[in-house]
Structure formats: structure tokens, C-alpha cells
């Protein structure tokens with residue numbers, strides 16, 4: 001299954017109608033209307049009503065809803081509302097085993113959050129479950145559960161982050177990196193985006209308007225990268241036309257997989273260009 005990479009997935013608290021309205025205009029690749037941890041217990045009902053209302057309107061991107069966990073009193077009402085109101089997908093928090101996803105029996109695309117040690121250990125099976133489009137890291141919960149200390153390079157979380165990338169990629173699904181909490185530190189945010197891309201994530205979950213463009217830039221394709229991919233493909237096609245099995249581009253070996261990767265880069269570039277116009 002090929003799904004367009006989600007460079008930025010913007011969480012918006014369900015109890016903030018002004019932020020929900022603003023989210024339509026921010027250029028995120030997806031919006032996640034949150035009913036879970038961004039909403040206090042006494043606001044859950046109002047948030048559900050706001051989200052139901054918001055789903056009736058027009059959106060320029062897919063709109064997902066993060067429901068409350070299965071072990072909470074709100075999950076049932078959340079899920080009923082989401083199914084009736086026609087969201088583009090369901091984000092399930094704190095998924096720990098594939099059976100949770102299998103037991104849901106919903107047709108909506110599912111995005112499973114990996115944010116507990118058991119979730120990390122079972123990430124491969126969760127990613128492979130039918131209906132799952134991607135895995136989202138919940139690093140705040142994960143750090144708490146792992147009893148790690150904060151670290152600027154996320155050293156204590158690296159094993160879990162890579163485990164999520166490997167699990168999602170093995171199943172052909174999208175791994176989406178965790179949120180960065182300090183919305184007033186764009187430099188550190190950009191650094192964490194770079195690290196996420198380096199690790200293999202498709203995109204990043206974000207929590208503030210200012211983070212959207214930066215995530216789109218880091219997880220997108222630059223013009224220079226698109227030109228490079230086009231040149232590599234030209235070199236590859238020329239070598240193949242001469243009957244060669246491999247090529248070189250700028251002195252480096254090019255094989256079929258590099259050509260395939262370059263073609264994917266170009267396709268993604270063209271897709272984002274056509275969206276921007």
C-alpha cells in the first residue's frame with residue numbers, strides 16, 4: 001500500500017475551537033484532532049462535540065481523531081462519534097499489542113501510537129495489523145514509562161525510535177516521529193527534525209503552528225535534492241541504454257535501488273509542487 005508521506009501531522013486539542021479553525025490554514029499534511037491527553041476530563045464532552053462539528057466542515061488535508069484509550073471511560077463514545085462523523089482516520093493511543101487493533105473492527109485507516117515499552121516490543125506486529133497506516137511515537141509517555149532522563153539528542157530513546165522505524169518500514173507503513181514540546185525553540189526543533197529524518201521517519205507530529213513549515217521542509221524534498229535525483233536517473237538511464245548493469249553518478253556506484261530511490265524522491269517532489277500551486 002503506497003500512502004503519501006506525512007511530513008507534518010498537527011495535533012490540535014479538541015477543546016480549543018479557535019485552534020481547530022486555525023489548523024485548516026496551516027499547511028500540515030494531516031491534522032489530528034485530539035480528545036486524549038490535550039483535553040482535561042471535565043472538557044471531554046465539549047471536545048467531542050467540537051470535533052464532531054469540525055468534521056462537518058471542509059479540510060484541505062486528511063483529518064484524524066485521537067480517541068481516548070480503551071481503558072478509559074471515554075473511548076466508546078469517542079469511537080462512535082468518529083465513525084459517525086466521518087474522520088479520515090483514527091489515532092489510537094498507547095497501543096501495546098496487535099490484538100487491540102484487530103479487535104476494533106473499524107474500516108477507518110488506523111494510526112497506532114507506540115508510547116510504552118510493551119508497545120515498542122510489539123511494534124512489528126502492530127504495524128503489520130490490517131488497517132494500520134502508520135506508527136506514531138509518543139515520546140512523552142515513553143520517556144516516563146522507561147524512566148529515562150531528558151537528553152538533547154534523545155540518546156535514551158534511540159533504541160525505541162529505531163525500533164519503531166524498523167517495524168513500520170518492514171510492514172510498508174509510515175513511521176512518524178514524536179512531538180517536540182518546547183514550542184519557543186525553533187532551532188532545537190529543527191535539529192530534532194533532522195535527527196528524525198536521519199533515523200528514517202517519514203514525518204513528525206507537531207503541536208504548534210510554528211512547527212509545521214519546518215517539519216514540511218525537513219521531511220520534504222528540496223529543489224536541489226530533486227535535481228540531484230533527476231541527474232542520477234539520467235546517468236542510470238544512459239548507462240542502461242548502453243547495456244551496462246550499473247552506473248556511476250558523481251563518482252559513486254548507482255544500482256537499480258538507487259534509481260528506484262531517486263524516482264521516489266522525484267515523484268514526492270512533483271507531488272508536493274503540484275499541491276503548492
Ligand SMILES: CC(C)(COP(=O)(O)OP(=O)(O)OC[C@H]1O[C@@H](n2cnc3c(N)ncnc32)[C@H](O)[C@@H]1OP(=O)(O)O)[C@@H](O)C(=O)NCCC(=O)NCCSC(=O)C[C@H](O)C(=O)O
Pocket residue numbers: 010011012013018019020022023034037038115137138139140141142178179183206207208209
Ligand atoms: C503548546 C501550546 C499549549 C502553546 O499554546 P500557546 O502558548 O497559547 O500558543 P500561541 O499563543 O503561540 O498560539 C498562537 C496561535 O496559534 C494557535 N495554536 C496554538 N497551537 C495550535 C495548534 N496545535 N493547532 C492550531 N493552532 C494552534 C493559537 O490558537 C493562537 O492562535 P491565535 O489566537 O489566532 O493567534 C499549544 O500550541 C497547544 O495546545 N498545542 C497542542 C497541544 C496538544 O495537542 N497536545 C496533545 C498532543 S502531544 C501528546 O499528547 C504527546 C504524546 O502523546 C506523547 O506521549 O508524547
Ligand SMILES: [Mg+2]
Pocket residue numbers: 037093115138139140141
Ligand atoms: Mg502520549
